[in-house]
Amino acid sequence: xxxxVGQKPSTERFAHARAFVRMSAAAEDALRAATLAxxxxxxxxxxxxxxxxxxxxxxxxxxxxxxxxxxxxxxxWAERGxxxxxxxxxxxAPTGVEMEAMTAAAVxxxxxxxxxxxxxxxxxxxxxxxxxKRGGKGGTWRAP
Numbered sequence: 001x002x003x004x005v006g007q008k009p010s011t012e013r014f015a016h017a018r019a020f021v022r023m024s025a026a027a028e029d030a031l032r033a034a035t036l037a038x039x040x041x042x043x044x045x046x047x048x049x050x051x052x053x054x055x056x057x058x059x060x061x062x063x064x065x066x067x068x069x070x071x072x073x074x075x076x077w078a079e080r081g082x083x084x085x086x087x088x089x090x091x092x093a094p095t096g097v098e099m100e101a102m103t104a105a106a107v108x109x110x111x112x113x114x115x116x117x118x119x120x121x122x123x124x125x126x127x128x129x130x131x132x133k134r135g136g137k138g139g140t141w142r143a144p
Contacts, residue, residue: 002062008094013135015090015101019109020126021083027120028081031112041115042075045085049073049108053089053100060103066093068100073108085109086131098133 023031034040050071057065070090078084087104089097109125116123134140 005094013096015098016088016132017101017105018131019085019105019128021109023123027116038115045108045111046073048111049104052107053104056100056103063099066091
């Protein structure tokens with residue numbers, strides 16, 4: 001059963017999710033230089049993550065469709081061969097945007113894999129997790 005949020009007040013909601021993608025130094029170099037056969041992986045992965053967040057209710061059966069105010073996907077190298085993907089989502093709604101942020105991070109990570117798989121099949125998506133959420137009855141939560 002889908003949770004009934006019809007009587008809950010709409011409040012500002014925010015979520016931040018993170019994914020890590022481990023790859024070889026050669027794959028990192030190709031990503032940095034945007035020399036992959038499919039093009040610039042960061043541009044494609046950012047767009048894919050944003051588009052996925054907007055489709056979360058279509059992908060996750062009991063997720064509520066939300067009017068997203070903002071979705072952002074960014075990339076940073078945590079260490080040599082380890083790409084950090086951060087996705088944020090915000091809305092004013094009666095339920096949170098954690099699933100939208102996590103979906104954005106997950107699909108961005110999958111897109112990086114897809115873009116670089118011709119160069120390296122052993123790329124590993126190591127984790128996808130919620131880092132922070134704000135708003136609603138639960139208030140603020142941050143990962144330890």
